[in-house]
Amino acid sequence: MKVESRLVLTLLVRLAFLVFAGWVALVPDTLPGSHMIVRMGLAATFLVVAILVGELAKLQMQFEMLLKALRSASAQVVAEAAPPKDENVAVGILIRALGSREASTREKAHGNLVRITGQDLPPDRKVWEAWWKKRREAAGQE
Numbered sequence: 001m002k003v004e005s006r007l008v009l010t011l012l013v014r015l016a017f018l019v020f021a022g023w024v025a026l027v028p029d030t031l032p033g034s035h036m037i038v039r040m041g042l043a044a045t046f047l048v049v050a051i052l053v054g055e056l057a058k059l060q061m062q063f064e065m066l067l068k069a070l071r072s073a074s075a076q077v078v079a080e081a082a083p084p085k086d087e088n089v090a091v092g093i094l095i096r097a098l099g100s101r102e103a104s105t106r107e108k109a110h111g112n113l114v115r116i117t118g119q120d121l122p123p124d125r126k127v128w129e130a131w132w133k134k135r136r137e138a139a140g141q142e
Contacts, residue, residue: 003061010057014050021046087116095132098125 024030025043094116097109110123121127 006057006060010053014053017046017050017053021050091116091132095125095128098123098128 021043024039024046028036028039031039031042091113094109094113098106098113100106100109106123113128114120119131121131
């Protein structure tokens with residue numbers, strides 16, 4: 001439901017409760033045989049309900065605005081927190097990982113280097129460093 005439609009509906013519901021509260025309070029034949037205190041209590045109840053309907057509508061609109069702000073803020077945080085996609089950085093890190101003491105780290109680094117670069121060089125850090133240096137010099141990055 002659109003915001004304008006919701007506001008109009010809320011206004012009409014509140015108005016209906018207020019009119020009914022006034023009718024119960026001011027017209028003695030509304031509840032024949034009842035005391036004026038009962039009518040006033042019932043009118044006060046309808047008045048409170050009218051106020052609560054308006055407050056509920058306000059809270060609902062504020063909640064929707066808060067959700068919208070949180071969604072846009074979370075999308076921005078996710079975009080800013082995304083890791084860099086620069087393969088040059090990854091290649092440099094993976095070449096350094098070829099010098100790790102852990103065999104599994106060296107194996108994973110070599111597999112990723114082959115996958116990213118398309119080069120099928122041996123898992124030797126010095127060989128990869130030499131290749132990387134030539135490639136960067138050819139690209140004018142050093």
